[in-house]
Amino acid sequence: MxxxxxxxxxxxxxxxxLRHPVGEDYSAVARVHGVQVQPEALSKSFHQAYKAQSKHFPNYGLSKGLSSKQWWADVVKQTFRLAGVDEDRLLTPIAESLYQEFCSARTxxxxxxxxxxxxxxxxxxxxxxxxxxxxxxxxxxxxxxxxxxxxxxxxxxxxxxxxxxxxxxxxxxxxxxxxxxxxxxxxxxxxxxxxxxxxxxxxxxxxxxxxxxxxxxxxxxxxxxxxxxxxxxxxxxxxx
The missing domain is CATH 3.40.50.1000 (HAD superfamily/HAD-like)
Structure with missing residues (x-):
């Protein structure tokens, strides 16, 4: 032994x-904020956004002075921009909601x-x-x-x-x-x-x-x- x-x-x-593909959670939270985006489109754009953010700002951008909350907010916003949603007044509350949602046992x-x-x-x-x-x-x-x-x-x-x-x-x-x-x-x-x-x-x-x-x-x-x-x-x- x-x-x-x-x-x-x-x-x-x-x-x-994760209980569900990322795109499903992103799409569900967006709907609460009145934004309709297909989960498949969000899953695809999330992987693009996450990969780019990880490359340019590794380990949550600590060496660049970012907080992990800001790092994730940028990933969320870029995910939705790549999926065709580009209004910051919508994206900021969606990013905040998702940051909280991904702390939950529901996720x-x-x-x-x-x-x-x-x-x-x-x-x-x-x-x-x-x-x-x-x-x-x-x-x-x-x-x-x-x-x-x-x-x-x-x-x-x-x-x-x-x-x-x-x-x-x-x-x-x-x-x-x-x-x-x-x-x-x-x-x-x-x-x-x-x-x-x-x-x-x-x-x-x-x-x-x-x-x-x-x-x-x-x-x-x-x-x-x-x-x-x-x-x-x-x-x-x-x-x-």
Missing amino acids: LRLRLLTWDVKDTLLR WEVLPGARETLGQCHQLGIRMAVISNFDTRLEKILSHCNLRHHFEFVLTSEETGFAKPDQRIFQKALRMSGVAPQQAAHVGDNYVKDYRAARDVGMHSFLLTKAEHANDGELEVPKEHTLPSLAHLLSLIKKG
């Missing part, structure tokens, strides 16, 4: 996922097996924390989804100023917990930002894989490090 003292977790698409759902797995890790006496490329709303989201109590602390890239795969966010988690890297493991769904990054600081790590990528040789992940579902984690820890 792996002698783990600390287990750190990614959140989005590891423990929580997020817990992945199958997550609650059970977190509970079982507690029973084994493993301390747990979060390392996530997220803004500071994550504390509220985890609380609203009744998961926050599982974790000693939540490290977001906005709070720390470093985004995965930067080693410094993992190193900060190890310092805060007082645990050596070889006694810690990280669980996430991204090969570069989660699996590889944690290993690069000397931690163990497990990669949650989608079925279609489970046997992707390019990932260079041994089978004993891959999780077809969260329910597989405990057996791998015990085998290790």
